[in-house]
Amino acid sequence: MSMxxxxxxxxxxxxxxxxxxxxxxxxxxxxxxYPITPQTEIVEYVARFPFSRGRVIPVESEHxxxxxxxxxxxxxxxxxxxxxxxxxxxxxxxxIVAAFYRLPIVMAAVNRTLGPPWNIWADQGDTLMFRDFAWxxxxxxxxxxxxxxxxxxxxxxxxxxxxxxxxxxxxAFIVSHTAMEVELATQEQVDRFLPPxxxxxxxxADHPVTVxxxxxxxxxLSQRLELDEAMRRVPELLxxxxxxxxxxxxxxxxxxxxxxRTADADRILIASGxxxxxxxxxxxxxxxxxxxxxxxxVKMFRPFPGEQIxxxxxxxxxxxxxxxxxxxxxxxxxxxxxxxxxxxxDGPFVQGYLTGVGGGDVVPAMVDEVIADLSDRTAxxxxxxKGVEP
Amino acid sequence: xxxxxxxVLNEDCLLRPGNTNCGxxxxxxxxxxxxxALAGERYSLVIPACCGIVTAGAYPTTSYSVPVVASTFASxxxxxxxxxxxxxxxxxxxxxxxxxxxxxxxxxxxxxxxxTLSAAAERxxxxxxxxxxxxxxxxxxxxxxxxxxxxxxxxxTPHGKAELKKDIIGIMAAHxxxxxATLSIAHPDDFRDKIRRALDIEGFRFFLIHxxxxxxxxxxxxxxxxxxxxxxxxxxxxxxEVFGGDEFRIxxxxxxxxPAEYFARQKRFAGQETDTDSLARTARARMERxxxxxx
Numbered sequence: 294m295s296m297x298x299x300x301x302x303x304x305x306x307x308x309x310x311x312x313x314x315x316x317x318x319x320x321x322x323x324x325x326x327y328p329i330t331p332q333t334e335i336v337e338y339v340a341r342f343p344f345s346r347g348r349v350i351p352v353e354s355e356h357x358x359x360x361x362x363x364x365x366x367x368x369x370x371x372x373x374x375x376x377x378x379x380x381x382x383x384x385x386x387x388x389i390v391a392a393f394y395r396l397p398i399v400m401a402a403v404n405r406t407l408g409p410p411w412n413i414w415a416d417q418g419d420t421l422m423f424r425d426f427a428w429x430x431x432x433x434x435x436x437x438x439x440x441x442x443x444x445x446x447x448x449x450x451x452x453x454x455x456x457x458x459x460x461x462x463x464x465a466f467i468v469s470h471t472a473m474e475v476e477l478a479t480q481e482q483v484d485r486f487l488p489p490x491x492x493x494x495x496x497x498a499d500h501p502v503t504v505x506x507x508x509x510x511x512x513x514l515s516q517r518l519e520l521d522e523a524m525r526r527v528p529e530l531l532x533x534x535x536x537x538x539x540x541x542x543x544x545x546x547x548x549x550x551x552x553x554r555t556a557d558a559d560r561i562l563i564a565s566g567x568x569x570x571x572x573x574x575x576x577x578x579x580x581x582x583x584x585x586x587x588x589x590x591v592k593m594f595r596p597f598p599g600e601q602i603x604x605x606x607x608x609x610x611x612x613x614x615x616x617x618x619x620x621x622x623x624x625x626x627x628x629x630x631x632x633x634x635x636x637x638x639d640g641p642f643v644q645g646y647l648t649g650v651g652g653g654d655v656v657p658a659m660v661d662e663v664i665a666d667l668s669d670r671t672a673x674x675x676x677x678x679k680g681v682e683p
Numbered sequence: 684x685x686x687x688x689x690x691v692l693n694e695d696c697l698l699r700p701g702n703t704n705c706g707x708x709x710x711x712x713x714x715x716x717x718x719x720a721l722a723g724e725r726y727s728l729v730i731p732a733c734c735g736i737v738t739a740g741a742y743p744t745t746s747y748s749v750p751v752v753a754s755t756f757a758s759x760x761x762x763x764x765x766x767x768x769x770x771x772x773x774x775x776x777x778x779x780x781x782x783x784x785x786x787x788x789x790x791x792x793x794x795x796x797x798x799t800l801s802a803a804a805e806r807x808x809x810x811x812x813x814x815x816x817x818x819x820x821x822x823x824x825x826x827x828x829x830x831x832x833x834x835x836x837x838x839x840t841p842h843g844k845a846e847l848k849k850d851i852i853g854i855m856a857a858h859x860x861x862x863x864a865t866l867s868i869a870h871p872d873d874f875r876d877k878i879r880r881a882l883d884i885e886g887f888r889f890f891l892i893h894x895x896x897x898x899x900x901x902x903x904x905x906x907x908x909x910x911x912x913x914x915x916x917x918x919x920x921x922x923x924e925v926f927g928g929d930e931f932r933i934x935x936x937x938x939x940x941x942p943a944e945y946f947a948r949q950k951r952f953a954g955q956e957t958d959t960d961s962l963a964r965t966a967r968a969r970m971e972r973x974x975x976x977x978x
Binding site for chain 2: 320321323325346347348350352353354356357358360361362363364365366367368369370372386387390496497498501502503504505506507508509512
């Protein structure tokens with residue numbers, strides 16, 4: 294195995310295609326695809342891949358791309374796709390069906406600002422719009438993380454104790470179009486890592502059922518409770534599959550979160566995606582000056598690892614959350630989740646920072662300002678907008 | 684009826700006894716005819732939001748005897764493309780591919796599902812698409828669709844629809860799909876023959892069924908079959924086939940009955956401003972155009 298210089302899009306396309314090929318001895322692979330900047334290279338990679346038992350269907354919209362994936366998955370095939378931004382918005386109706394039909398579909402989602410105004414740069418508002426759709430969401434911070442998480446996603450999605458779709462998210466351009474050295478998987482490794490895809494409720498002429506007809510409130514409630522139970526099993530199962538990943542690939546893949554220098558920290562910063570990679574360096578700077586600053590990178594947004602965050606933040610006095618996304622008249626969405634997780638504790642206060650909304654760069658100097666602001670506070674206030682030009 | 688007889692009936696029926704569909708529902712008769720035409724075939728249905736999915740009844744029971752997937756309103760041909768693609772990779776024990784059939788209303792076909800339908804036809808997906816056309820949004824209580832004929836009163840066109848009905852067979856034929864045809868529940872032999880014909884054709888096959896909805900059309904349930912027979916006899920709903928987008932064949936020619944008779948029997952056309960003579964002229968002109976295409 295060798296290191297290769299590839300973009301995040303290439304890493305996602307490569308891993309998902311090998312996963313599709315790995316199902317050649319089961320019911321094969323069928324994907325619906327549709328282009329949108331900045332994920333287009335992913336579906337181009339998938340369209341070019343010479344599957345020995347598969348078909349890639351280039352459809353007329355994101356809505357139909359997910360529709361094809363749903364039909365294929367319900368018929369027992371492995372299925373995946375990719376999208377971004379307004380494409381995700383257009384796909385939303387069928388994305389809900391994928392989760393509520395308990396289909397193990399994997400989607401690479403390149404985080405791009407929702408328009409208008411038309412803007413192709415990184416912002417997580419697109420995938421966070423799916424936060425209540427029962428999709429598992431994993432936010433990657435590097436090309437290697439994308440390559441590995443895209444494989445882990447299939448194990449997790451297809452686990453009979455889960456059977457939920459998984460979204461593998463990455464920042465537009467910063468990851469999708471930037472080349473980094475990546476240890477790419479080989480087909481032989483992926484064949485060992487991924488068991489044949491089994492959809493237990495797939496269509497069966499000998500046992501005909503109607504999937505998705507009408508249901509009364511009590512039956513619908515049961516279905517929601519089952520979804521909830523499956524979602525709550527994810528954190529433990531994620532670690533189980535990470536152990537399998539380590540065994541096959543000989544390296545770790547980040548789980549629900551990553552904590553960095555938090556053990557004795559009095560101030561903890563929380564972020565996701567590539568913003569977290571900048572934080573890591575800035576934390577080292579402040580530590581060099583004797584300041585007890587630490588950070589948590591949240592990789593899994595659904596289900597949200599609130600309990601782990603609560604434990605990690607128990608000894609801190611101040612928590613600052615950096616969000617590259619924004620919910621109108623409230624603030625950052627990760628901030629809301631962290632605040633809810635720490636609710637009712639005698640722990641730290643939680644201050645929100647809106648950093649890089651609309652795709653602006655989150656540079657070390659901006660993070661320095663955030664830490665300085667957090668250090669001066671005695672209580673949390675309204676979310677602070679960063680990067681606003683005077 | 685003995686228990687054994689009931690079981691035999693259930694196995695033979697695509698639409699099982701005990702469903703709660705309305706009396707005189709053309710879609711229900713169409714489903715029964717479809718089931719008979721497909722006896723012995725392996726197939727599944729993809730049904731978008733429409734009366735056809737309500738037909739299944741409430742979970743965990745179903746009125747359908749084959750696997751059914753409910754799709755979102757616009758998506759039946761996309762879901763079906765996925766199902767059919769997997770069937771192509773996994774042939775049955777007899778070495779044959781199970782059929783996939785979309786069963787959609789006119790709202791899901793002419794309106795919200797049009798882009799998806801057009802794309803699946805353009806890709807020549809190996810599936811059968813059947814639109815049962817009751818010329819309104821029946822499931823939501825009778826609103827106009829682009830399949831509603833001119834002058835018909837609906838809850839959203841209280842004075843009668845000003846625009847003409849879309850020519851959906853013309854639209855599908857323009858995709859140069861291998862086969863497109865109309866079906867009438869008043870012509871069961873023709874119905875069966877054309878469904879059987881389609882089974883032997885590869886690629887995208889499109890059917891249009893004229894499906895009376897007594898609730899929306901304001902007609903007598905007992906007259907449903909008679910009404911669509913009249914539609915064929917008057918040329919309002921011609922029975923024809925299109926092969927490869929340009930080879931036309933008429934299966935039943937009008938017998939000279941005045942189209943005004945068809946319109947007069949439905950209260951939806953009974954608005955004061957409705958000019959049934961004009962509707963009749965439009966129907967005749969359409970039939971003449973069709974005759975020219977056959978030559």
